[in-house]
Amino acid sequence: MNKSLLIQGRGLGAVRGERVLFREISITATPGDLILLRGANGSGKTTLLRQLAGLSEPQNGEIERAGLHHWIGHTNGLKAHATPESHLRHWGRVWGSEIDPTTLLKEMGLSRPAKVPSRMLSAGQKRRTALARLKLQSRPLWLLDEPFNALDTSGQALLADLITTHRATGGAVIAALHGAAAVEASSEVTL
Amino acid sequence: MSAAPLLSAFRQSLFEAWASGAGVLLPLGFFAGTAAMVPFTLGSEAELLSRVGPGILWLALALSSMVTLERVFQADLQDGALDLWLQDTGSISLVAAIKTLTHWLVSGFPLVLLTPLIGFMLGVPTTKMIPAMIGYSMGGLIFFLWGGVAAALSASVARAGLLIALIALPLYVPALIFGVQMIDAGFNSPSFMLLSASTLFALGVAPAAMGAALRLAAE
Numbered sequence: 001m002n003k004s005l006l007i008q009g010r011g012l013g014a015v016r017g018e019r020v021l022f023r024e025i026s027i028t029a030t031p032g033d034l035i036l037l038r039g040a041n042g043s044g045k046t047t048l049l050r051q052l053a054g055l056s057e058p059q060n061g062e063i064e065r066a067g068l069h070h071w072i073g074h075t076n077g078l079k080a081h082a083t084p085e086s087h088l089r090h091w092g093r094v095w096g097s098e099i100d101p102t103t104l105l106k107e108m109g110l111s112r113p114a115k116v117p118s119r120m121l122s123a124g125q126k127r128r129t130a131l132a133r134l135k136l137q138s139r140p141l142w143l144l145d146e147p148f149n150a151l152d153t154s155g156q157a158l159l160a161d162l163i164t165t166h167r168a169t170g171g172a173v174i175a176a177l178h179g180a181a182a183v184e185a186s187s188e189v190t191l
Numbered sequence: 192m193s194a195a196p197l198l199s200a201f202r203q204s205l206f207e208a209w210a211s212g213a214g215v216l217l218p219l220g221f222f223a224g225t226a227a228m229v230p231f232t233l234g235s236e237a238e239l240l241s242r243v244g245p246g247i248l249w250l251a252l253a254l255s256s257m258v259t260l261e262r263v264f265q266a267d268l269q270d271g272a273l274d275l276w277l278q279d280t281g282s283i284s285l286v287a288a289i290k291t292l293t294h295w296l297v298s299g300f301p302l303v304l305l306t307p308l309i310g311f312m313l314g315v316p317t318t319k320m321i322p323a324m325i326g327y328s329m330g331g332l333i334f335f336l337w338g339g340v341a342a343a344l345s346a347s348v349a350r351a352g353l354l355i356a357l358i359a360l361p362l363y364v365p366a367l368i369f370g371v372q373m374i375d376a377g378f379n380s381p382s383f384m385l386l387s388a389s390t391l392f393a394l395g396v397a398p399a400a401m402g403a404a405l406r407l408a409a410e
Contacts (some may be wrong), residue, residue: 055274056410071278075271079203081210091275093199117210 013060039191244313284402
């Protein structure tokens with residue numbers, strides 16, 4: 001595998017029950033890439049992303065990974081009793097991150113609800129908390145499932161910024177997206 | 192894999208138990224309630240109660256271990272935390288084991304501490320109390336571990352309580368048999384050794400089974 005490849009999937013396929021979701025999908029990410037997965041609802045964008053993340057085994061094809069990645073699914077991974085601060089502190093400990101959650105929360109515009117349990121947060125605040133994980137530890141590849149969902153205008157701009165900076169510093173992003181993209185993609189994969 | 196993820200998992204489970212309030216005390220109430228009803232059903236003859244008491248407590252322990260198991264892994268699956276654990280740690284099995292052991296610590300071990308009180312109420316002879324408590328700690332651990340496997344297997348099933356009971360109860364039987372025998376036979380008996388062996392077996396096998404089941408659930 002070429003050194004500059006962050007992830008490569010070849011001939012990927014998925015079957016749901018009796019139905020073929022997608023077949024023979026190949027996808028390659030190199031530093032600086034933003035690859036958008038496009039397709040109608042139910043076309044298998046999330047399934048493909050979960051296969052790339054190693055959360056589900058592809059029925060066909062194979063995937064090679066060069067390093068760690070961040071995963072933001074449409075469930076945010078927040079426990080009901082956790083606050084944005086305790087969430088980041090928890091995963092920071094798991095990953096051995098040295099970054100102070102307080103500054104991260106400030107950057108993500110979450111200073112005010114930092115100590116509010118997530119069951120009392122809005123969908124957008126929860127999403128911002130999940131996205132803050134991206135900055136908790138530097139990882140070359142980001143796998144994002146509909147990352148702009150639930151975000152307000154300033155939140156979308158914030159995420160677009162994050163993605164741009166990540167690409168500029170040698171990272172790559174693969175994102176499932178419906179609707180218009182707030183950032184320019186380097187390529188698109190249509191399912 | 193370093194110890195940091197496991198410590199964090201322990202801390203998170205403890206915090207969750209703490210934050211969920213009285214929920215963790217549910218098994219305790221169930222245990223005490225079941226045992227307290229025995230004199231009403233079997234009669235209050237002291238001799239009879241002291242004979243069946245330890246066995247009744249084993250039964251109450253087995254049933255109350257299942258009261259809160261349903262949520263241990265189901266919540267993780269629903270809120271997406273399971274996806275993160277699967278991504279970011281070398282071993283989901285160890286994390287699952289830690290979660291189950293924490294659950295035992297907050298919901299199972301208090302039952303052992305309550306044993307002298309309920310045992311006294313049922314007239315269990317004081318000489319049998321210590322073997323009974325040791326037996327209940329080990330048995331509780333076995334119940335929670337196999338119950339954890341059942342909970343992991345049914346993590347994606349809504350209202351999985353009954354399913355957990357159906358999967359876990361057969362796995363409880365050996366521990367029940369050896370456990371009830373060891374209370375009479377004492378520590379220097381085959382029953383105690385077999386109960387110890389069952390505990391070690393559960394500690395060794397259940398985490399791997401939980402890990403595999405959780406991987407499947409996330410798929």
